[in-house]
Amino acid sequence: MLAKHESEMKALAVKLFEINAFKFGDFKMKVGINSPVYFDLRVIVSYPDVLDQLSNLLVEYIKQKKLTCDHVCGVPYTALPIATLISIKNSKPMLVRRKEAKDYGTRKMIEGKYNAGDNCLIIEDVVTSGSSILDTVKDLRAEGIAVTDAVVVVDREQGGAANIAENSVRMHSLFTLSYLLNVLQEAGKVEEATVQSVAKYIAGCQIRSDGTFMSDQPKIVNEFSRTKMRFEARADLAKAKIAKDLFKLMATKKTNLCIAADVTSTDEILKIAEVCGPHICLLKTHVDIIENFNISFVQALKSLAEKHNFLIMEDRKFADIGNTTALQYANGIYKIAEWANLVTVHSLPGQSIIQGIKSVAANVESRGVFLLTEMSSQGNLINDKYKEGTIKMATEGLDTDFIAGIVCQSAECFAFPGLIQLTPGVKIDEGSDNLGQRYNTPEFVVKEKGADIGVVGRGILNASSIEKAASLYRDRLWSAYCDRVGLSAN
Numbered sequence: 198m199l200a201k202h203e204s205e206m207k208a209l210a211v212k213l214f215e216i217n218a219f220k221f222g223d224f225k226m227k228v229g230i231n232s233p234v235y236f237d238l239r240v241i242v243s244y245p246d247v248l249d250q251l252s253n254l255l256v257e258y259i260k261q262k263k264l265t266c267d268h269v270c271g272v273p274y275t276a277l278p279i280a281t282l283i284s285i286k287n288s289k290p291m292l293v294r295r296k297e298a299k300d301y302g303t304r305k306m307i308e309g310k311y312n313a314g315d316n317c318l319i320i321e322d323v324v325t326s327g328s329s330i331l332d333t334v335k336d337l338r339a340e341g342i343a344v345t346d347a348v349v350v351v352d353r354e355q356g357g358a359a360n361i362a363e364n365s366v367r368m369h370s371l372f373t374l375s376y377l378l379n380v381l382q383e384a385g386k387v388e389e390a391t392v393q394s395v396a397k398y399i400a401g402c403q404i405r406s407d408g409t410f411m412s413d414q415p416k417i418v419n420e421f422s423r424t425k426m427r428f429e430a431r432a433d434l435a436k437a438k439i440a441k442d443l444f445k446l447m448a449t450k451k452t453n454l455c456i457a458a459d460v461t462s463t464d465e466i467l468k469i470a471e472v473c474g475p476h477i478c479l480l481k482t483h484v485d486i487i488e489n490f491n492i493s494f495v496q497a498l499k500s501l502a503e504k505h506n507f508l509i510m511e512d513r514k515f516a517d518i519g520n521t522t523a524l525q526y527a528n529g530i531y532k533i534a535e536w537a538n539l540v541t542v543h544s545l546p547g548q549s550i551i552q553g554i555k556s557v558a559a560n561v562e563s564r565g566v567f568l569l570t571e572m573s574s575q576g577n578l579i580n581d582k583y584k585e586g587t588i589k590m591a592t593e594g595l596d597t598d599f600i601a602g603i604v605c606q607s608a609e610c611f612a613f614p615g616l617i618q619l620t621p622g623v624k625i626d627e628g629s630d631n632l633g634q635r636y637n638t639p640e641f642v643v644k645e646k647g648a649d650i651g652v653v654g655r656g657i658l659n660a661s662s663i664e665k666a667a668s669l670y671r672d673r674l675w676s677a678y679c680d681r682v683g684l685s686a687n
């Protein structure tokens with residue numbers, strides 16, 4: 198630990214969390230097990246200031262530890278840019294270890310100029326079992342290069358240091374996982390319960406360098422599996438303030454029902470909001486189908502949202518370039534930015550669409566988007582690659598603090614518990630309409646498809662009493678959620 202640089206260390210720890218280099222969820226690890234916490238330091242190449250800050254601290258740390266060497270070598274690939282900066286700042290030449298030998302020319306595993314007997318300091322981003330460091334050590338030693346020390350950014354404290362020490366290499370870590378968790382808790386970024394859950398997992402899951410567990414029966418308790426977690430705990434992990442608010446609203450009001458108010462007059466929408474308001478967490482509009490839209494309608498809708506404690510989402514499904522979307526969101530007759538807490542957005546144009554909306558949102562904290570990742574309609578053209586890219590945008594993009602959730606149809610679509618799954622296509626009787634819409638029951642949608650919020654339109658709107666229908670859907674969706682997370686419904 199770098200005591201002299203405590204405040205910089207803490208600021209960097211928080212920054213790593215904010216840029217999603219450090220995240221909570223349910224992640225498959227290289228060693229074959231799942232983990233509730235994951236480091237993805239690959240993202241720092243997109244943040245030159247963070248990369249610079251990190252390398253400065255590592256240079257200080259190497260100095261403080263009095264680690265001398267002839268070369269530095271980054272474990273491929275994530276540590277390479279970090280090692281490059283250390284090499285430059287310390288004026289120490291670098292060695293590069295290939296992951297595979299070339300099938301032509303020299304077939305060398307180590308690139309760079311060196312002599313047998315030289316000493317090399319290893320740089321690594323994250324250590325779990327230490328096997329990646331040991332692979333690099335093996336190749337360097339095969340060339341006659343001495344390796345005695347490795348500097349790592351994060352030690353996950355799962356046995357890596359001991360495994361590496363068995364091979365006569367000392368491991369020095371700038372951060373430990375416990376330190377990072379404490380800093381995040383102190384900074385109000387995560388709750389104590391999160392810290393405890395991760396600590397429990399790490400204690401029960403110590404790994405040897407060959408990937409086997411130290412205890413005969415490892416307790417792999419991952420309390421961050423999205424569909425098993427309660428909304429209160431997920432609020433803690435959400436990056437977007439609006440997602441935190443919506444999770445809390447659902448938990449306190451005990452409803453995960455969104456009504457799709459797909460009617461064409463302002464009076465009808467206000468009636469739905471008044472009558473169904475007590476049962477919903479979200480009221481969804483398609484403002485462009487309203488015949489008599491006017492600004493006093495918006496004021497009335499906002500008052501009802503306040504009175505009955507629900508949020509408003511305009512299901513606009515924006516899909517244009519950032520600049521046009523920003524204009525569509527903030528201008529024209531609807532001025533959606535002024536009244537909709539949330540809007541839906543296609544990921545098709547790329548990250549710029551989120552940036553466009555965010556750039557004109559009056560108050561970023563009270564606004565956000567749901568990204569469309571899968572559709573309920575028969576024959577839609579969304580494929581796995583598109584879905585993967587959309588989830589990447591929602592979890593690793595630059596604007597994760599503005600993305601409240603994902604509109605999708607399956608629990609496997611994403612793992613991050615801080616995002617909300619919104620699923621349309623819900624009816625008491627499953628089936629389809631005559632225009633390709635497919636319906637599943639509230640129970641199926643929540644328990645099998647992983648929905649956090651079920652969207653119901655015609656299932657309520659076509660009922661003889663919309664109030665009774667809203668109450669019924671609310672009960673069925675909420676009970677299914679309670680069953681899913683092991684909670685009593687009352």
Ligand SMILES: O=c1ccn([C@@H]2O[C@H](COP(=O)(O)O)[C@@H](O)[C@H]2O)c(=O)[nH]1
Pocket residue numbers: 457459483512571572573574604621622623634652653654655656
């Ligand atoms: O994949 C999607 C995305 C959005 N929707 C919208 O949800 C409602 C569903 O209404 P029902 O009457 O319950 O069918 C509607 O506003 C759609 O635009 C969707 O159905 N599927």
